[in-house]
Amino acid sequence: MDIPCDHKKTNYKHMKLDFEHIPAGHCENGVISSLLKYHGLNLSEAMIFGIGSGYFFAYMPFVKVNGIPLASFRPVPGMIFARAAKRLGIKMKKQTFRGQPKRAMDELDRVLEKKLPVGVQAGVFHLSYFPPAYRFHFNAHNMTVYGKEGDTYFISDPVMEYPTTLTYDELKKVRFAKGPLSPNGKMYYPIEIPKEIDLKSAIHKGIKQTADWMLTIPVPLFGVKGIRYLSRRMRNWPKKLGPKKAAAYLAQMVRMLEEIGTGGAGFRFIYAAFLQEVAEIMQDQRYFELSKEMTKIGDKWRTFSSLAAKTCKGRSSDPDGYNTVANLMLEIADDEEKFFIELKKLIN
Amino acid sequence: MEIDKVPQDEGITAGITREIQYAVDENGKYVKTFSKGWEPKNIVNELAWDDIHDNMNDANEKILAGKASPIMFFMAKNQMNVALLAEYVEIPKWRVKRHLKPRGFKKLKQEQLANYAKVLGITVDELLNYKPKK
Numbered sequence: 001m002d003i004p005c006d007h008k009k010t011n012y013k014h015m016k017l018d019f020e021h022i023p024a025g026h027c028e029n030g031v032i033s034s035l036l037k038y039h040g041l042n043l044s045e046a047m048i049f050g051i052g053s054g055y056f057f058a059y060m061p062f063v064k065v066n067g068i069p070l071a072s073f074r075p076v077p078g079m080i081f082a083r084a085a086k087r088l089g090i091k092m093k094k095q096t097f098r099g100q101p102k103r104a105m106d107e108l109d110r111v112l113e114k115k116l117p118v119g120v121q122a123g124v125f126h127l128s129y130f131p132p133a134y135r136f137h138f139n140a141h142n143m144t145v146y147g148k149e150g151d152t153y154f155i156s157d158p159v160m161e162y163p164t165t166l167t168y169d170e171l172k173k174v175r176f177a178k179g180p181l182s183p184n185g186k187m188y189y190p191i192e193i194p195k196e197i198d199l200k201s202a203i204h205k206g207i208k209q210t211a212d213w214m215l216t217i218p219v220p221l222f223g224v225k226g227i228r229y230l231s232r233r234m235r236n237w238p239k240k241l242g243p244k245k246a247a248a249y250l251a252q253m254v255r256m257l258e259e260i261g262t263g264g265a266g267f268r269f270i271y272a273a274f275l276q277e278v279a280e281i282m283q284d285q286r287y288f289e290l291s292k293e294m295t296k297i298g299d300k301w302r303t304f305s306s307l308a309a310k311t312c313k314g315r316s317s318d319p320d321g322y323n324t325v326a327n328l329m330l331e332i333a334d335d336e337e338k339f340f341i342e343l344k345k346l347i348n
Numbered sequence: 349m350e351i352d353k354v355p356q357d358e359g360i361t362a363g364i365t366r367e368i369q370y371a372v373d374e375n376g377k378y379v380k381t382f383s384k385g386w387e388p389k390n391i392v393n394e395l396a397w398d399d400i401h402d403n404m405n406d407a408n409e410k411i412l413a414g415k416a417s418p419i420m421f422f423m424a425k426n427q428m429n430v431a432l433l434a435e436y437v438e439i440p441k442w443r444v445k446r447h448l449k450p451r452g453f454k455k456l457k458q459e460q461l462a463n464y465a466k467v468l469g470i471t472v473d474e475l476l477n478y479k480p481k482k
Contacts, residue, residue, distance in 0.1 A: 265349075
């Protein structure tokens with residue numbers, strides 16, 4: 001591509017890389033997957049998610065988001081991506097620019113000029129193209145910048161159906177959103193991709209860690225133990241917190257399971273998709289069979305969301321609604337435990 | 349989930365985007381497909397906004413009672429607490445707390461007002477002249 005240069009104000013007037021926008025379930029995996037694809041490495045979002053051990057459960061009553069204890073179906077932001085890169089032998093350049101927005105934008109321009117698409121972390125509250133209903137102060141969103149024309153940047157946001165744009169000021173603002181998990185202008189891009197990738201070994205490591213984290217962390221807040229722990233706590237919510245707050249707590253759970261970026265059922269369906277790919281790569285039908293089990297687990301989480309939403313809507317203090325979903329969670333915890341014991345057998 | 353069961357309930361993303369949903373196709377293979385939305389998601393999203401609106405109403409009551417400055421309302425509207433607002437306006441929390449009281453608000457200089465207005469997404473006039481409806 002020919003890049004006309006204008007060294008006075010910006011470095012160039014028009015530059016749009018031949019970058020394919022691939023909508024994804026989850027932003028972090030989606031960005032990595034499409035960045036790698038640009039450099040000729042074809043790994044799906046599900047594969048990155050599986051290798052990066054994205055599947056998880058954590059309930060941390062002492063960490064509160066807007067006054068609501070944190071329940072999460074994935075590890076902390078950035079971790080999936082870091083693990084996947086390490087296991088695949090990919091080197092990423094990562095930069096942050098605390099308190100230096102101008103430098104952060106200059107550096108972005110400089111890298112774009114080298115014809116490299118760049119992943120950036122962003123807050124969604126000021127993200128102009130985002131659905132207004134989703135614009136909360138959540139700062140761990142990710143998108144790819146793949147070009148620039150004058151004041152306009154070309155953006156591929158994996159959770160959006162189509163590619164989009166942001167102005168210089170808009171992009172600067174979201175890259176320097178404030179509050180928890182603030183991006184501080186974080187940007188990243190691959191600088192070294194090995195010619196030969198040992199995919200099977202990366203898959204093994206990914207699966208092993210997921211199974212270990214789900215089954216063996218000796219703290220009752222994580223993995224299947226965490227699901228059981230939350231189930232116990234949940235039964236007391238209506239009595240302990242009153243109808244309004246109990247509903248807010250339960251609603252937050254459903255949002256973590258289903259809201260933009262999980263691919264449905266708190267990433268459980270993405271994991272099932274990963275296992276289908278593994279079955280092909282390993283030429284082992286047993287992974288395909290386990291994928292079906294994972295789909296059933298995902299379907300149960302969907303039932304959980306559906307029942308929980310009904311309970312929230314009524315803001316009823318009747319403990320029955322809470323007991324019903326708490327019982328379902330116990331069932332799911334058993335299913336996930338059984339599932340990961342079986343999965344672990346396959347890789348040993 | 350099977351592909352023909354992927355919900356298409358219009359709601360929070362209507363007219364802006366559709367979300368990716370992983371589902372199993374007729375051959376049992378996982379595919380990515382688009383969903384317009386799902387009613388349980390609409391319900392819990394609405395609940396989150398109800399809480400924001402409650403905070404705005406609480407702020408209005410305090411302003412009418414002479415206990416809070418207009419900043420309190422716009423802070424709630426921007427889903428902020430004192431800590432986050434303080435970070436955005438780059439002023440220590442204890443000073444922001446003062447500006448949330450009518451007395452502290454009156455003492456604000458034009459420059460500081462402009463700073464607050466910019467962060468809160470309004471004009472200085474809107475901030476100064478804000479009066480909650482009774």
